[in-house]
Amino acid sequence: MTRLEIYNQIVQKKSFLCVGLDTDINKIPSFLLKEKDPVFEFNRRIIDATKDLCVAYKPNIAFYEAEGTKGWESLQKTLDYIPNDIFTIADAKRGDIGNTSNLYSRAFFEKLHFDSVTVAPYMGSDSVTPFLHNNKTVIVLGLTSNSGAQDFQYLKLASGKRLFEEVIEKTKSWGTLDQIMFVVGATQSSELKKIREIVPDHFLLVPGVGAQGGDLISVAKNGFNKQCGLLVNSSRGIIYADSSSDFDVVAKRKAKEIQLEMEKLLNKYSIL
Amino acid sequence: MTRLEIYNQIVQKKSFLCVGLDTDINKIPSFLLKEKDPVFEFNRRIIDATKDLCVAYKPNIAFYEAEGTKGWESLQKTLDYIPNDIFTIADAKRGDIGNTSNLYSRAFFEKLHFDSVTVAPYMGSDSVTPFLHNNKTVIVLGLTSNSGAQDFQYLKLASGKRLFEEVIEKTKSWGTLDQIMFVVGATQSSELKKIREIVPDHFLLVPGVGAQGGDLISVAKNGFNKQCGLLVNSSRGIIYADSSSDFDVVAKRKAKEIQLEMEKLLNKYSIL
Numbered sequence: 167m168t169r170l171e172i173y174n175q176i177v178q179k180k181s182f183l184c185v186g187l188d189t190d191i192n193k194i195p196s197f198l199l200k201e202k203d204p205v206f207e208f209n210r211r212i213i214d215a216t217k218d219l220c221v222a223y224k225p226n227i228a229f230y231e232a233e234g235t236k237g238w239e240s241l242q243k244t245l246d247y248i249p250n251d252i253f254t255i256a257d258a259k260r261g262d263i264g265n266t267s268n269l270y271s272r273a274f275f276e277k278l279h280f281d282s283v284t285v286a287p288y289m290g291s292d293s294v295t296p297f298l299h300n301n302k303t304v305i306v307l308g309l310t311s312n313s314g315a316q317d318f319q320y321l322k323l324a325s326g327k328r329l330f331e332e333v334i335e336k337t338k339s340w341g342t343l344d345q346i347m348f349v350v351g352a353t354q355s356s357e358l359k360k361i362r363e364i365v366p367d368h369f370l371l372v373p374g375v376g377a378q379g380g381d382l383i384s385v386a387k388n389g390f391n392k393q394c395g396l397l398v399n400s401s402r403g404i405i406y407a408d409s410s411s412d413f414d415v416v417a418k419r420k421a422k423e424i425q426l427e428m429e430k431l432l433n434k435y436s437i438l
Numbered sequence: 439m440t441r442l443e444i445y446n447q448i449v450q451k452k453s454f455l456c457v458g459l460d461t462d463i464n465k466i467p468s469f470l471l472k473e474k475d476p477v478f479e480f481n482r483r484i485i486d487a488t489k490d491l492c493v494a495y496k497p498n499i500a501f502y503e504a505e506g507t508k509g510w511e512s513l514q515k516t517l518d519y520i521p522n523d524i525f526t527i528a529d530a531k532r533g534d535i536g537n538t539s540n541l542y543s544r545a546f547f548e549k550l551h552f553d554s555v556t557v558a559p560y561m562g563s564d565s566v567t568p569f570l571h572n573n574k575t576v577i578v579l580g581l582t583s584n585s586g587a588q589d590f591q592y593l594k595l596a597s598g599k600r601l602f603e604e605v606i607e608k609t610k611s612w613g614t615l616d617q618i619m620f621v622v623g624a625t626q627s628s629e630l631k632k633i634r635e636i637v638p639d640h641f642l643l644v645p646g647v648g649a650q651g652g653d654l655i656s657v658a659k660n661g662f663n664k665q666c667g668l669l670v671n672s673s674r675g676i677i678y679a680d681s682s683s684d685f686d687v688v689a690k691r692k693a694k695e696i697q698l699e700m701e702k703l704l705n706k707y708s709i710l
Contacts, residue, residue: 242507314564324595
């Protein structure tokens with residue numbers, strides 16, 4: 167999917183929300199456990215409830231892998247169920263040498279038909295370029311929002327730059343603007359401004375608004391570009407907002423709240 | 439599995455060989471395709487042929503994931519088939535925040551019963567520590583053997599160290615000697631000596647002897663410690679050495695050649 171196609175979705179829905187499908191069999195409402203595939207049934211109802219309010223879905227692959235073959239089946243069914251015009255992100259954080267990355271690329275793009283996959287940069291260019299396919303996007307970890315980000319991402323290099331700046335600077339040249347995005351943790355919104363200087367035109371995936379404590383207003387202020395340029399993810403705050411049989415109704419209300427806040431910001435910065 | 443248990447295996451088998459099960463449905467002998475589960479059947483015969491010559495098996499998870507649910511089943515059966523006293527490595531190169539890493543840990547350790555998993559360090563301590571369990575090992579990417587390693591791993595830091603040195607130095611304190619190993623690419627054997635100074639007592643997983651051009655003699659010289667301290671992986675050079683119906687006989691011969699070279703080196707450095 168191109169940046170323009172994503173932008174068109176954003177304009178149409180007045181939203182840059184990505185819903186994280188971190189679906190854990192141990193956390194979904196217990197009445198769903200009687201279903202044949204509780205994880206898919208949960209996702210199906212979350213998708214029905216939120217598909218008009220979000221522009222992307224991001225299944226966290228670990229949650230499915232933890233259930234083995236059964237989890238993989240739930241994931242496949244979920245991907246088949248998501249409407250085609252919504253951007254899909256395999257949050258997999260893969261990163262391996264060429265022939266292995268080719269296989270991950272086959273798994274996520276050809277078998278599961280994801281539009282994009284998150285990738286860790288430590289192994290360098292030949293771990294990223296195998297994911298560059300026509301109409302697919304690689305989302306490279308730039309700066310993450312977890313406490314461990316301090317361990318290596320902020321390391322000062324001999325050049326004066328910090329590691330995450332070098333990673334983004336170097337990686338952006340490995341593909342077209344449509345092929346590369348970056349993960350930028352929302353709790354680091356003061357850094358977001360600096361990252362926007364390095365990659366003014368790329369889309370950024372911002373996890374961590376909600377449970378991880380990011381602030382949407384400051385993310386918009388520092389991260390917007392002319393085509394919005396942001397996908398802001400919320401997972402637990404939407405999908406686990408309620409555990410009754412009306413969990414999907416509550417999820418819809420939560421997503422609507424975020425969408426309305428996003429609409430205000432899109433208007434404020436004249437993006438719509 | 440503790441370092442002592444691995445060392446005991448090394449002494450008993452006079453080998454520090456790890457066989458990489460990079461099993462690709464498109465590369466296995468075509469006569470196996472008539473089997474119900476060709477990938478497992480291939481692995482079963484490779485395991486039967488090599489289990490007395492190696493101390494570890496390392497399935498590359500991408501190869502199984504690329505086949506979706508079917509691949510996951512083949513992987514499960516393979517793990518169930520590997521004898522319990524042989525160390526198993528999920529070559530998955532995962533790396534994500536705490537709750538996600540917990541789920542990967544559940545997938546690889548509890549569902550599939552691997553002894554260890556390879557992990558990428560970019561996201562820092564909370565992406566590594568969830569894999570620290572009793573009797574399990576985290577194998578952190580230190581220095582890899584692919585060309586892309588040049589992009590970030592060798593970056594000079596303001597401290598004077600290079601990034602991979604800082605990664606190994608910092609990561610080694612996150613668990614016990616039995617809980618942490620490092621991936622060190624064999625093509626970088628001049629660097630192996632320096633890494634041994636940082637982690638004299640840790641086991642190192644050395645991929646890339648064989649197809650990636652590493653040199654066993656120089657790896658042993660620079661990497662051995664008193665308990666051997668090395669697991670050297672060979673994948674394609676063993677498992678794809680032949681594509682006839684005797685592929686397992688040829689695989690055994692190739693593994694035996696490596697084992698004999700390893701025995702010489704273990705004797706030369708008085709490790710046996």
